[in-house]
Amino acid sequence: MKSELVLPAPAKLNLFLHITGRRPDGYHALQTLFQFLDYGDELGFTLQDSLALECNLPELVNDDNLILKAARLLQQETGTQQGARIRLDKRLPMGGGVGGGSSDAATTLLGLNALWDLQLSEERLAELGLQLGADVPVFVRGSAAFAEGVGEILTPAHPPEYWYLVLVPDCHVNTVKMYAHGDLTRDTPAIKVCAALETYEEQRRQNRLHNDFEPLVRRLYPEVESCIRLLDNVPNSSIGRAMMSGSGACVFVPFASREQAESAKATISSDSGSDIEAFIARGVNTSPLHSTLHRRQAVHQLEACST
Numbered sequence: 001m002k003s004e005l006v007l008p009a010p011a012k013l014n015l016f017l018h019i020t021g022r023r024p025d026g027y028h029a030l031q032t033l034f035q036f037l038d039y040g041d042e043l044g045f046t047l048q049d050s051l052a053l054e055c056n057l058p059e060l061v062n063d064d065n066l067i068l069k070a071a072r073l074l075q076q077e078t079g080t081q082q083g084a085r086i087r088l089d090k091r092l093p094m095g096g097g098v099g100g101g102s103s104d105a106a107t108t109l110l111g112l113n114a115l116w117d118l119q120l121s122e123e124r125l126a127e128l129g130l131q132l133g134a135d136v137p138v139f140v141r142g143s144a145a146f147a148e149g150v151g152e153i154l155t156p157a158h159p160p161e162y163w164y165l166v167l168v169p170d171c172h173v174n175t176v177k178m179y180a181h182g183d184l185t186r187d188t189p190a191i192k193v194c195a196a197l198e199t200y201e202e203q204r205r206q207n208r209l210h211n212d213f214e215p216l217v218r219r220l221y222p223e224v225e226s227c228i229r230l231l232d233n234v235p236n237s238s239i240g241r242a243m244m245s246g247s248g249a250c251v252f253v254p255f256a257s258r259e260q261a262e263s264a265k266a267t268i269s270s271d272s273g274s275d276i277e278a279f280i281a282r283g284v285n286t287s288p289l290h291s292t293l294h295r296r297q298a299v300h301q302l303e304a305c306s307t
């Protein structure tokens, strides 16, 4: 039986997000700090003649899925005739602002590049990824980063790797509609990358970080507003205030340890008496996808040395 290459597709958080302008093509210029979470979807890749996607959520199996788009883009780019059975175990909330679709696309680009032995550089894969979505390149590169442009100009960053309690409000925020909304703030002054990175932790401690989507989304989606209030008002040992990721809907709050995040999660579910979906994950500056691929490469090198 052919073996399956199993790879993670981690979530991301936008630790802050500034919209600094709108380009002539309608896309927005951003400045944002991306960090990965050690939590996400899982993909499995098995060689076969044709392309096929399987998923625990059957409604995700369609031609618009970014996984199939990424696989076809790689076939077009390289002319390879190879195919694959791709298994998606969907765990991340969809339209949650934690980048599940973009991460699935990036894992597919790196996974099939390895499975099909295409030898494309990470730089080329990031360029291909940008054709699929503005958030794909950071997942291809695999390093926490300060991002500019539409999200593709990346400067590696090393924010503290806190534990996060993430609440998933019971609503879907449409990214395209939020970017197009008349009330969106689009004129946050641009900051210099070195200043942004040097002052990040101090700004965070002083609760001075912000996400330009947040006021608009809180106003339009009461579910997001009430999750942020819940995180800010329930007594807990968080080390900062709650913020929204991307264009929403997920909101997150940092803790110094997993235990503290677990205990806040328990308090929130007992105090609020609600069953809001939530998960705990660690912020990590190297993508779990890249850690897994490096381990696999090291094992292959060891095997090659011992034969």
Ligand SMILES: C[C@@](CO)(OP(=O)(O)O)[C@H](O)COP(=O)(O)OP(=O)(O)OC[C@H]1O[C@@H](n2ccc(N)nc2=O)[C@H](O)[C@@H]1O
Pocket: 014, 026, 027, 028, 029, 030, 032, 096, 097, 098, 099, 102, 132, 133, 134, 135, 136, 149, 150, 151, 175, 176, 179, 245, 246, 247, 248
């Ligand atoms: C807001 C962010 C922040 O990280 O994340 P999410 O909330 O989606 O996770 C991203 O900018 C989302 O990026 P992504 O979801 O990849 O966007 P794309 O598929 O490329 O674009 C979808 C649409 O969003 C708008 N768009 C996207 C990115 C950008 N910098 N400016 C835009 O105006 C465009 O209208 C575009 O047609």
Ligand SMILES: Nc1ncnc2c1ncn2[C@@H]1O[C@H](COP(=O)(O)OP(=O)(O)O)[C@@H](O)[C@H]1O
Pocket: 060, 064, 065, 066, 067, 093, 094, 095, 096, 097, 098, 099, 100, 101, 102, 104, 105, 175, 246, 247, 248, 249
């Ligand atoms: N593999 C995928 N996983 C999730 N959503 C996908 C995927 N491929 C395409 N999509 C589409 O992209 C939309 C938003 O994707 P997602 O990445 O989950 O949101 P966000 O960028 O807000 O985190 C979904 O509602 C879905 O229609």
